[in-house]
Amino acid sequence: MFKVAVLPGDGIGPEVVNEGLKVLKAVSSTSDLRLDLKELEIYSERYLRTGKLVTVEDIEELRKFDVIFLGAIGDDRIQPGILEKGILLKLRFTFDEYVNHRPGQLWRPFGRLKRDVDFKIDVYRENTEDFYIGAGGRFNGGAGNVTIDIERELYDLSIDLQGSASNTDDYAFEIGIMSRKNIERFADYVIAEAKKIGEKKITVVDKANVLSNIYSLWREVWNEKTKQGGMEVQYMFVDAMSMALVKNPDKFRVVATPNMFGDILTDLLAEVTGGLGLAPGGNINPNGLSMFEPVHGSAPKYKGKNTINPAATILAAKMMLDNLGRKDLGQKIEDAVSRTFAKGICTQDLGGKAKTSEFGDAVAAEIRKM
Numbered sequence: 001m002f003k004v005a006v007l008p009g010d011g012i013g014p015e016v017v018n019e020g021l022k023v024l025k026a027v028s029s030t031s032d033l034r035l036d037l038k039e040l041e042i043y044s045e046r047y048l049r050t051g052k053l054v055t056v057e058d059i060e061e062l063r064k065f066d067v068i069f070l071g072a073i074g075d076d077r078i079q080p081g082i083l084e085k086g087i088l089l090k091l092r093f094t095f096d097e098y099v100n101h102r103p104g105q106l107w108r109p110f111g112r113l114k115r116d117v118d119f120k121i122d123v124y125r126e127n128t129e130d131f132y133i134g135a136g137g138r139f140n141g142g143a144g145n146v147t148i149d150i151e152r153e154l155y156d157l158s159i160d161l162q163g164s165a166s167n168t169d170d171y172a173f174e175i176g177i178m179s180r181k182n183i184e185r186f187a188d189y190v191i192a193e194a195k196k197i198g199e200k201k202i203t204v205v206d207k208a209n210v211l212s213n214i215y216s217l218w219r220e221v222w223n224e225k226t227k228q229g230g231m232e233v234q235y236m237f238v239d240a241m242s243m244a245l246v247k248n249p250d251k252f253r254v255v256a257t258p259n260m261f262g263d264i265l266t267d268l269l270a271e272v273t274g275g276l277g278l279a280p281g282g283n284i285n286p287n288g289l290s291m292f293e294p295v296h297g298s299a300p301k302y303k304g305k306n307t308i309n310p311a312a313t314i315l316a317a318k319m320m321l322d323n324l325g326r327k328d329l330g331q332k333i334e335d336a337v338s339r340t341f342a343k344g345i346c347t348q349d350l351g352g353k354a355k356t357s358e359f360g361d362a363v364a365a366e367i368r369k370m
Ligand code: IPM
Pocket: 084, 085, 088, 089, 263, 295, 297
């Protein structure tokens, strides 16, 4: 029995999560899988009503679960950053989900490239540091003192900054931070995953030619770890990597990226595979609580229309089962999605006519037939 915390979240989150759950229930009803699902109200409505983002009680409650299944967080009525940092990133950081695994494979016939090549890329995005660490502030009027306190599972870090400029302009900054221990455990994880699939090379993304302080430490660790692990390493600057993912996606298999570049590259890769509606992701703590979600956001303008593509969330459910040690059942979901597409059933973003709920029904029906 696996205990799953379900966070439908905002916008189209509840609709896509509904389809994910529909498919998971079809898997349960045709196998020995037992899921104890509980929905939790951690989302924008509660914030608007009560001012609460993620509370101490929420964290305590979530710790009782084996895994989190999340829809999307984000709401137009709330200033950007509040929910993202207060809920989504807060959960990733609190549960120390230091790996964000975002696979991207070509889904025929939906690929967007002119060149018809097969590809399957596992992107591993570092998920707790880099420019997402939350070390920012301002020197308004050209001067100021800023104290930044960062709390992670691995460390507490306090930074004091004092600034004074030669004029009275306003200055703003956002510091990117990486720690050796975190890069080490992230690299260990990626190298182990690459070995599991028999891959001998890892493409490591950065911008070490300009952001040379932060990414020299990153490279130092990657050099050591890949050498120890007998792995080939290929470094790519993020600008060249964006181009290469469009030009030659078939040249890559395992990609490791810092947090911010990973955010950008995984949207790009999703589009290349067929669209954001097909891209799942897992926020992974290899020894703790992981969280699975689609790569896309809450898309408020599509809310309640029953038109959005639930495939990304259904595939996130697949990744969740894989992570719980049931790759056999994860594979079933993936096969069911493939068979549904093969019948020409897909939502409007992929040129089809199926409603969100019809697509979920079709995938669930395929599972029941297997
Ligand atoms: C994602 C999202 C988040 C991120 C936002 C909503 C904080 O874009 O999961 O890719 O930047 O990681």
